[in-house]
Amino acid sequence: MRAAGSPGAMTATGSRLKGLHCQGCSADLNAAQPTGTCPACGSALLAVYDLDSIAAREWWRSLSARPASLWRFRELLPVQDDSHIATLGEGISAILDLGRLPETGDLQVLLKDDGGLPTGSFKARGMTVAVSRAHELGLSSLFVPSAGNAGVALAAYAARARVKARIYLPEGTPTPMQRACARYGAGVVTVPGTIRDAGERARREEAGRGSFDVSTLREPYRAEGKKTMGLEIVETLGAEGMPDAVVYPAGGGTGLIGMHRAFEQLQALGLLDRAPRLLAVQPEGCAPLVRALRDGAPRATPWQTPHTVAPGLLVPSPFASDQVLEAVRATRGGGTTVSDEAILEAVDTIGRRYGVSVSPEGAAPFAALPGLLREGRLRAGERVLLYNTGSGIPFL
Ligand SMILES: Cc1ncc(COP(=O)(O)O)c(C=O)c1O
Ligand SMILES: [Zn+2]
Structure with missing residues (x-):
C-alpha cells in the first residue's frame, strides 16, 4: 500500500462498492460522483456493496495475513485504488479483559481501546476512509465542524493526502x-457555542468556496470507516466469543450506525450468527438520542x-x-444516561485500576x-464490551 498521491501503477483494492442508497427516499445513487446527502430529499446516504461476489470464508481467513491496518477490510470499504489511500497505519486496537468489576459483580467486562490509534481516537477510522475516498473522487478541500477529535483526525489525514482542510471548533475545545x-496545517476557526453552532457557521462560511463537508453522516464514507x-x-x-452487548458513548451516533452495518454485513456473509445489543450512553446534560430511545420516538428532538x-x-441535535x-x-439495544461526576470518577478508576488512559467520552x-x-x-453473567473511543491525554 502506498501513500496517497505517490507515483506508481494503479492497483485495484478489490472494493465491492456498488453505489449509494438514500436512507430517506430509498433512491439509489452512483457512487462515482462526490455526494454529501441525498440531492432529492437531504437524508443521509449509505454505501452499498456487492456482498454476493465475496467468497466469505476465504476472505475472512485471508485477513490475518494482510498488513495490520483497517484497510485490510478493503473489499468492504469504498476506495477503488490503492494509490488513493491516505493511511497513518491505523492498526488493530486491543480488546482488554477487565474481568469482573467490584461495582458490577457478575458481568464479564471487556474494553476495546481506540486511544492508541493515530491522532488518539476512533475518529481516525472514519477520517482515513472519508479523506481517501474524497481524494479519489478529486476533492481538494474539505471542512468539518468538530468537538475536537474529528478535527484533529481530518487535519492529519488531509495532510497525508495533501488536500486542504478547515476545522470549525466550539470555543471550549481543549x-x-x-x-x-493547526500543527497539521489545517485552517482553524473557533466558534462560540456548541458543535451545532460550529456546524451552522461552517456551512454558511464554506458555501460557495467549493469545499466539501465531511460532517457526521453528511457524507457517506466516515460511517464506513467506523464500520471497522x-x-x-x-x-x-471470533463469532463464538461475541459479547452480549457493546456499550458505546454516543454523540452524533455514527459509531452505532457503523457497528450495526458491520454486524449486518457479516451476518449477510454468513460469518456471524448473533450480533451484540448496542447500548448508547449519553451524559445527563445532553441526551437527545437516549431520550428518543426511552420515549419510543422515531427521531431525536x-x-x-x-x-x-x-x-x-x-x-444537542x-x-x-x-x-x-x-x-x-x-439490535434490541437501548440507552442510558450518566452524570458528569460519574464520568470523571470513571476516568480516574480506569486509569488507576487498569492502566488505561481514557477520555471523558471513553x-x-x-x-x-x-x-x-x-x-x-x-x-x-453477561459479557459486555465497553468502547473507549479516545485517549485521555488531550484532557490532561
Ligand atoms: C472521544 C469521542 N467519543 C465519542 C464521540 C461520539 O461519536 P459518535 O459521533 O459516533 O456518536 C466523539 C465525537 O466527537 C468523540 O470525540
Ligand atoms: Zn433521498
Whole structure:
C-alpha cells in the first residue's frame, strides 16, 4: 500500500462498492460522483456493496495475513485504488479483559481501546476512509465542524493526502486539540457555542468556496470507516466469543450506525450468527438520542441548554438521528444516561485500576454499567464490551 498521491501503477483494492442508497427516499445513487446527502430529499446516504461476489470464508481467513491496518477490510470499504489511500497505519486496537468489576459483580467486562490509534481516537477510522475516498473522487478541500477529535483526525489525514482542510471548533475545545489541528496545517476557526453552532457557521462560511463537508453522516464514507469497529470486534473475539452487548458513548451516533452495518454485513456473509445489543450512553446534560430511545420516538428532538464534561458527547441535535435509533433498535439495544461526576470518577478508576488512559467520552460506558444493570439492559453473567473511543491525554 502506498501513500496517497505517490507515483506508481494503479492497483485495484478489490472494493465491492456498488453505489449509494438514500436512507430517506430509498433512491439509489452512483457512487462515482462526490455526494454529501441525498440531492432529492437531504437524508443521509449509505454505501452499498456487492456482498454476493465475496467468497466469505476465504476472505475472512485471508485477513490475518494482510498488513495490520483497517484497510485490510478493503473489499468492504469504498476506495477503488490503492494509490488513493491516505493511511497513518491505523492498526488493530486491543480488546482488554477487565474481568469482573467490584461495582458490577457478575458481568464479564471487556474494553476495546481506540486511544492508541493515530491522532488518539476512533475518529481516525472514519477520517482515513472519508479523506481517501474524497481524494479519489478529486476533492481538494474539505471542512468539518468538530468537538475536537474529528478535527484533529481530518487535519492529519488531509495532510497525508495533501488536500486542504478547515476545522470549525466550539470555543471550549481543549487547547491541545486546537493546536494539533493547526500543527497539521489545517485552517482553524473557533466558534462560540456548541458543535451545532460550529456546524451552522461552517456551512454558511464554506458555501460557495467549493469545499466539501465531511460532517457526521453528511457524507457517506466516515460511517464506513467506523464500520471497522464492528468488523474488528468480530475478527478479534471470533463469532463464538461475541459479547452480549457493546456499550458505546454516543454523540452524533455514527459509531452505532457503523457497528450495526458491520454486524449486518457479516451476518449477510454468513460469518456471524448473533450480533451484540448496542447500548448508547449519553451524559445527563445532553441526551437527545437516549431520550428518543426511552420515549419510543422515531427521531431525536433538539436538547435545550446542553452541557457536559465530555465534549464529543455535546451534540444537542444529531443529524440523521432516525438512522441511529433504527440501528440501536434493530439490535434490541437501548440507552442510558450518566452524570458528569460519574464520568470523571470513571476516568480516574480506569486509569488507576487498569492502566488505561481514557477520555471523558471513553469513560462514559464504564460509568454507565450500574445503571444499565439496574434498568435491566444488562443482566448478571453477561459479557459486555465497553468502547473507549479516545485517549485521555488531550484532557490532561
Ligand atoms: C472521544 C469521542 N467519543 C465519542 C464521540 C461520539 O461519536 P459518535 O459521533 O459516533 O456518536 C466523539 C465525537 O466527537 C468523540 O470525540
Ligand atoms: Zn433521498
